[in-house]
Amino acid sequence: MKTLYALLPLVLVAACGRAPEAPSTVTVADAWCRAAPVGAMAGGCYVTLTASADDRLVAVETTAADHAEIHTMDVTGEVMRMRQLKDGLALPAGDAVSLAPGGEHLMIIRPKQTLAAGETLPLTLRFQKAPPRSLAAPIRTPDAAMAHGGDHR
Ligand SMILES: [Cu+2]
Known part of the structure; x- marks a missing residue:
């Protein structure tokens, strides 16, 4: 009897694993947001996205700002x-697409929280095909080497 109960979870996993097609996924790496002074009207967030199949980043949402x-x-x-990319950003299959200074x-418009280094900012990324991904992006001051990349004022 003990053996039967031990095997049951394995049987269920095997049954559920036989989905007709593997859904496309997007790997999210190196997310961060640029620290900004108190009262800043906008902030920038950056991330590297790798889609398993051709996909598109179509929207970004955050509860920490008016919108993104x-x-x-x-x-x-x-x-x-x-310039706003109203149609989103193409994510060719297998390519690491880096959003960088x-x-x-990702533009965070009218943040409700101070973009203070050491804190995190919640982001939800929505894709055309892959399921949405939610993450907490660490807020940090850019490295000196990256600082001249672009300002948000
Ligand atoms: Cu911007």
Whole structure:
């Protein structure tokens, strides 16, 4: 009898594991948000995303701000401007897509919390195919080497 009970969980796992198709997933790595002074109207968060199948980052949500957007940087002459990616960001299968200072980023609009180094900011990333991913991104002051990448003012 003991043996039967011990085997039961294994049988259930085997049965549930036979899904018709493996859903696509997105691996989320190196998430962080840039520390900002008290009263800052916006902040930037960065992350590296790797999709198992062609996918798209379509939205970002946070309970810690009025809302959040997916942005990119355009350089016009010597002026760097931010632009919202209304259709989101393509995630080709197997490619590590890095959102980093100076390029694509997640824009946190009107934060409700101070973006203080050492704290975390909750983010939910929504994809076209893969299930949404929620994470707590650590807030930190960028390294000197990354500091000239782009400011959010
Ligand atoms: Cu931005």
